Amino acid sequence: MTELTLAKALGSGLRRALSDDDKVVLLGEDIGTLGGVFRVTDGLQRDFGKDRVIDTPLAEAGIIGMAVGLAFRGYRPVCEIQFDGFIYPGFDQIVAQVAKLHYRTAGKVRMPLTIRVPYGGGIGAVEHHSESPEAYFAHTAGLRVVTCSTPQDAHSMLREAIASDDPVLFFEPKRRYWTKGEVDEDATALPMGKARVVTEGTDVTLVTYGPLVATALDAAVAAADDGISIEVVDLRSLSPVDFDTVSASVRKTGRLVITHEAAESGGIGAEIAATLTDRCFYYLEAAPVRITGFDVPYPAAKLEDHFLPDLDRILDGVDRALGRVNSLTGWSA
Amino acid sequence: MSTTVPVKAQMSGAKKQTPEFVQLLDPDGKRLSDELYDPWVSDVTGDQLASLYEDLIIVRRIDTEATALQRQGELGLWPPLFGQEAAQVGSARTLRPDDFVFSSYRENAVAYCRGVKLPDLLRVWRGTASSGWDPFEVGMATPAVIIGAQTLHATGYAVGCTFDGVDSVSVAYFGDGATSEGDVNEAMVFAASFNAPVIFFCQNNQWAISEPVGLQAQRPIADRAPGFGIPSIRVDGNDVLAVMAATRSALDRARTGGGPTFIEAVTYRRGPHTTSDDPSRYVDPLVAKEWEARDPIARVEAFLRSEGVLTDELAASIQARADEVAAEFRAGCLALENPEPLSVFDNVYATEHSGLARQKSQYKAYLEGFDK
Numbered sequence: 001m002t003e004l005t006l007a008k009a010l011g012s013g014l015r016r017a018l019s020d021d022d023k024v025v026l027l028g029e030d031i032g033t034l035g036g037v038f039r040v041t042d043g044l045q046r047d048f049g050k051d052r053v054i055d056t057p058l059a060e061a062g063i064i065g066m067a068v069g070l071a072f073r074g075y076r077p078v079c080e081i082q083f084d085g086f087i088y089p090g091f092d093q094i095v096a097q098v099a100k101l102h103y104r105t106a107g108k109v110r111m112p113l114t115i116r117v118p119y120g121g122g123i124g125a126v127e128h129h130s131e132s133p134e135a136y137f138a139h140t141a142g143l144r145v146v147t148c149s150t151p152q153d154a155h156s157m158l159r160e161a162i163a164s165d166d167p168v169l170f171f172e173p174k175r176r177y178w179t180k181g182e183v184d185e186d187a188t189a190l191p192m193g194k195a196r197v198v199t200e201g202t203d204v205t206l207v208t209y210g211p212l213v214a215t216a217l218d219a220a221v222a223a224a225d226d227g228i229s230i231e232v233v234d235l236r237s238l239s240p241v242d243f244d245t246v247s248a249s250v251r252k253t254g255r256l257v258i259t260h261e262a263a264e265s266g267g268i269g270a271e272i273a274a275t276l277t278d279r280c281f282y283y284l285e286a287a288p289v290r291i292t293g294f295d296v297p298y299p300a301a302k303l304e305d306h307f308l309p310d311l312d313r314i315l316d317g318v319d320r321a322l323g324r325v326n327s328l329t330g331w332s333a
Numbered sequence: 334m335s336t337t338v339p340v341k342a343q344m345s346g347a348k349k350q351t352p353e354f355v356q357l358l359d360p361d362g363k364r365l366s367d368e369l370y371d372p373w374v375s376d377v378t379g380d381q382l383a384s385l386y387e388d389l390i391i392v393r394r395i396d397t398e399a400t401a402l403q404r405q406g407e408l409g410l411w412p413p414l415f416g417q418e419a420a421q422v423g424s425a426r427t428l429r430p431d432d433f434v435f436s437s438y439r440e441n442a443v444a445y446c447r448g449v450k451l452p453d454l455l456r457v458w459r460g461t462a463s464s465g466w467d468p469f470e471v472g473m474a475t476p477a478v479i480i481g482a483q484t485l486h487a488t489g490y491a492v493g494c495t496f497d498g499v500d501s502v503s504v505a506y507f508g509d510g511a512t513s514e515g516d517v518n519e520a521m522v523f524a525a526s527f528n529a530p531v532i533f534f535c536q537n538n539q540w541a542i543s544e545p546v547g548l549q550a551q552r553p554i555a556d557r558a559p560g561f562g563i564p565s566i567r568v569d570g571n572d573v574l575a576v577m578a579a580t581r582s583a584l585d586r587a588r589t590g591g592g593p594t595f596i597e598a599v600t601y602r603r604g605p606h607t608t609s610d611d612p613s614r615y616v617d618p619l620v621a622k623e624w625e626a627r628d629p630i631a632r633v634e635a636f637l638r639s640e641g642v643l644t645d646e647l648a649a650s651i652q653a654r655a656d657e658v659a660a661e662f663r664a665g666c667l668a669l670e671n672p673e674p675l676s677v678f679d680n681v682y683a684t685e686h687s688g689l690a691r692q693k694s695q696y697k698a699y700l701e702g703f704d705k
Contacts, residue, residue, distance in 0.1 A: 025496075051496055057526055062485060062519035069489020072433070072474065073497070089515075096479045097486070104463040105475055107680040141681050141689075165683035193687065240688040 001184050007177040009151035010040045010116075013158035014078065016185060018048050021076060024162060026053045027063050028080030028116075037082055038118060038177055060090030067113050068097050076112045078162055084119040085128025085298075091136070098167045099142030113167045114158070118174035119147075120211040120261050121308055124301040131298050132210075132262035137169045138239040138271070145239040146192045147171035149213035151181035153236065156189035168192075171238075173211035195242035197249060201231035204318050205249040207258045207272055209235040212309060216259060219314040228318065238268055246272065247279045254285040255321040259309045264292040291317040354599075355579055356569040360627045362635025373578035379642040385426060385573050386633045386643065387651045389418045392442035393630065394655035396604075398662050399441075399455065403608040407666055408458040412439045416571075416603030419629030420536045421506075422446060423576030424598070427584060428504065433490055434473040435483035436506040439536075443506060447471040451658070452665030461669045481507055481514035484533060488520045491529035491587075500588040504532045510541025512557070513549045521561040521595070530587035532580065533558070533595040536570060538602035539624075543615040558595030570598030571629035601627070674700060 004012065017024045026041060032055035035042030045053035056063050060081060067077035081087045087094075094115065101109050121130030138145045144166050148154040154172070161168035190196060198213060199220050208216045213234045220230040231249050235241060250256050256276055258269035273288035291309045299307050319326035355370050396414050403411040414421060417439070425446035428434070436443055441454055444466075453465035457476075464475030477483035487505035494501045511517050512535060524531050537554055539546050546554070558565035564586070568579040576598055583594035601624035605612045637643035678693040 057519070057522050059515075059519040059522065061516055062523050065482065065485025065516060065520070066489035066492065066523055069435070069486040069491070069503070070493045071489075072468070072486060073490050073493030075493055075496075092479060093482065093485065093516075097477070097482055100463075102683055103680050105468060105680075106462065106464070107683070108467045108469065109474075110683055112683075144682070144686070166686075240686050242687070 001182050003180055004151050004155075004183045005177060006148070006151045006154045006173070006179050006181070007038055007040050009155040009181070009183045010158055010172060011042060011044070012183065012185065013155040014041060014044060015047075017078070017159055017162040018044065018052055021163075023074060023076045024078060025051070025070060025075055026078045026080065027056050027067055028054075029056060029058055029063075029082050031055060031080050036080060038174065040116075040172075040177075041080070060086055060088075061093045064090040064093035064098060064113075064115070068093065068101070068111065071111050071113060072109060076162060078114045078116065081115060081117045083129045084117055084131040084133055087117055087133060094137070094143070094169075095140045099140045102166070103142055110165050111167045112162075112165050114161045114164075114170050115167070116158075116170045116172060118177070119171045120173050120175060121298060121304050122175040122211065124304070126301070127298065130304065132260065132293065134169070134171055134238055135262055135267050138268060143167055143169055143239060144193075144237070145169045145171070146237045147173065147210040148236070149173060149176065149210055149234050151179065151183050152187065152189075155183050155185065156187065157192040157236065160189065160192045171210060175211050176214065179214070190236075193237045193240055193242060195236055195245040196234045197245065198232040198234050199230070201229035201253065203229045203253055204255040204257055204321050205231050205233060205246070205253045206314070206318070207233045207235060207246055207256065208260060209238065209268075210260075212259050212261060215309070215311055216314060219311050219318070222311060223315060223318055228322065230318065235268075241268075241272065241275070243275055243279065246276060250276055250280045251283045254283055256284065256288040257291060257314070257317045257321050258288065259291040259314050259317065261293050261308055263295045264290055265295050267292060286321050286323060289317045289321045354567050354569065355575045356572050357575040357578060358572045358632050358636055360571075360632050362632040362639060364636060367578075370575065370578040370582065373581040374574055377574065377577070379637065379640055382574070382633065383637055383642050383647065385422060385577075386630070386637060387654065388422045388426065388442075388446065389573065389630045389633065390651050391655045391658050392418050392422060392445050394659045395445065395451070395454070395662055396441065398659040399458070400604070400608060402455075402663065402666055403458070408455065408608075409460050410607050410609060411458050412607045413602075413604035414439050414442055416601045416624065416629070417536055417538055418442055419573035419633075420570035420576055420598040420600045423573040424504070424534055424580040424596075427577050427580045428472075429501070430472055431499070431501045432472060432584075433487075433501065433503045434506065435487040435490065435503060436473065436476050437480065437483065437508065437511070438476040438478055439508070440476065440506045444471070444473060447473045449473065450665075451662045452669055454662075455666045456669060459666060459669050461672055481511035481516040481520075483507065484511070484517045484520035485523070487531050488524045488527075488529050491524065491531035491593075492527050494530055495528075500530070502530045502532060502584055502587040504534055506534050506536065508541065509535065509537040509539065509546045509549050509554060510544065511535075512554050521558060521563055521593070524593040525562040528590070528592035531593045532583045532587060533563070533593065534580070535595065535597045536600055537597050538600050540602050540606065542606040542610060543612075553597065555595060555597035563593045563595050565595035565597065567597045567599065570600030571627050571632070573629060573633060600629070
């Protein structure tokens with residue numbers, strides 16, 4: 001057990017993956033000498049060489065497309081997309097090639113790629129550096145989409161993603177890169193496809209993932225002061241979603257709040273709300289509530305606090321689910 | 334008369350070709366000499382050239398049969414390669430089994446040369462599968478329909494070959510239209526930076542559906558590659574011997590650590606883009622006539638006849654062989670079975686995905702409802 005930041009836990013996961021399997025190669029911009037703009041790959045090129053930790057030209061389609069070719073050759077590439085908003089130039093290669101090749105070839109060609117994406121806001125960045133594009137990929141058949149919220153999960157989920165024979169979009173909550181936690185490299189990890197009940201409660205199920213798990217936990221503590229018991233569920237996997245775990249929680253609490261940074265329309269929250277309404281219709285005491293980013297482009301840094309769901313907005317959503325006085329009381333469209 | 338003597342250039346009256354446009358057999362079937370490229374085909378005998386001629390005849394025959402099958406409603410679509418036979422056969426026949434091809438959808442002659450089984454060429458076009466063959470059995474990825482995407486795959490594969498310490502080469506086939514795509518340009522950047530043993534084999538067939546090559550490029554396409562640090566060759570794509578020479582020189586560079594080469598094979602798409610296309614809306618018949626005169630098969634036939642290698646008897650037997658292949662091709666097409674309904678869910682993932690498993694289970698129950 002060692003205490004590591006989430007970024008260091010990812011780095012140690014990559015190090016283990018590189019050591020365990022010589023077919024694992026890392027590709028990305030600035031991941032070599034610099035160690036990545038967030039230093040996640042710090043020291044790896046020095047220790048594993050330039051053929052294992054590859055600084056690439058600045059072209060995301062090139063990075064993903066080259067990884068596809070390496071996968072054809074039996075390699076297990078791990079691509080780093082420098083920032084969430086830079087993934088779109090690689091979007092075609094991801095959704096039209098990586099996601100479909102196994103299906104297209106009737107299983108003859110495997111695409112064991114891991115695509116790491118630092119995502120989300122809250123760091124006061126300029127445009128294209130704070131986005132949450134996970135829904136695009138969760139909507140794409142053939143991809144697995146996961147996101148971690150703790151250093152332990154960062155380490156073990158990343159290793160599981162790299163070992164997976166399916167392509168995995170691995171979303172890293174960049175504003176939590178500096179969060180510290182205990183990491184046991186040899187721990188028996190909860191499979192990455194499973195959701196985790198982070199804190200148990202009886203009144204409301206609060207479903208979230210990635211950077212907002214910490215915020216949701218704060219909200220649970222704050223709500224407890226008002227006598228409200230929140231059960232926080234960290235989804236961890238966005239494709240597939242572990243609906244069994246979420247359903248079990250909602251059957252217990254009867255109320256569902258979902259929160260994520262990504263925009264509301266067509267988001268993960270919509271999928272959770274629809275499926276849980278289907279699965280738990282007779283258990284629900286109130287309509288599911290979504291607390292999300294707005295349907296706007298990610299705003300300027302001085303506006304991001306109005307965009308990002310925070311503790312108060314989440315608690316307001318909890319009040320809505322409970323039928324307590326809330327910001328929409330008396331509001332009508 | 335058959336010969337095992339190498340096909341030598343006729344020195345008398347042979348025109349010195351500039352390296353800018355490699356041509357070894359002119360449209361009339363005259364063997365031209367070329368200091369740079371003759372050595373690459375100096376071992377090709379009359380019999381070997383006759384074998385290439387047979388390939389050209391067969392792939393054209395297959396192509397014609399596929400178009401007929403589409404017109405008869407047996408295929409949903411077909412992208413004819415009519416006119417591009419030499420570019421495809423001349424390059425594909427130079428590859429080793431351990432080389433790897435990443436192609437687009439018109440490279441059916443390449444697939445034929447790689448050993449793809451005849452019915453497997455048709456699965457996609459008959460709609461019975463998303464791809465026709467196992468890439469690892471024939472050393473050829475299933476075609477990429479997104480224009481140019483495969484050039485990056487070829488580059489990555491080639492880099493993997495260098496990591497593995499083998500001298501296998503990957504070949505990316507694409508068209509003139511693809512050269513405008515970002516992927517192709519990124520592939521050249523990556524290939525140059527990593528000195529990848531990859532050949533960028535561009536069939537400039539003058540058309541991207543209805544758009545002439547002039548809309549994609551203001552200079553010969555081969556001129557672009559040197560800007561990326563990649564040597565290029567502009568070759569007569571309708572000259573099977575010249576294509577072979579150019580490809581062999583590129584393969585040699587790749588196998589010996591010299592990195593990528595760009596080959597522009599100048600050819601002409603004599604048919605439609607696909608069977609859904611109507612070239613009469615955009616093709617000038619006079620220009621098409623000019624290209625007909627540069628046909629890739631006629632010149633080989635003229636040369637082989639002038640050499641005494643091709644007799645009426647041999648020509649007839651090759652044609653008979655082509656007809657046999659076409660009949661086998663047709664029978665294979667009609668024998669392709671429709672996939673099972675629930676197979677729509679198969680192979681989306683290598684390992685089970687709970688969301689998809691639920692959908693499959695529900696759809697299975699739905700289908701079973703019809704049996705009750």
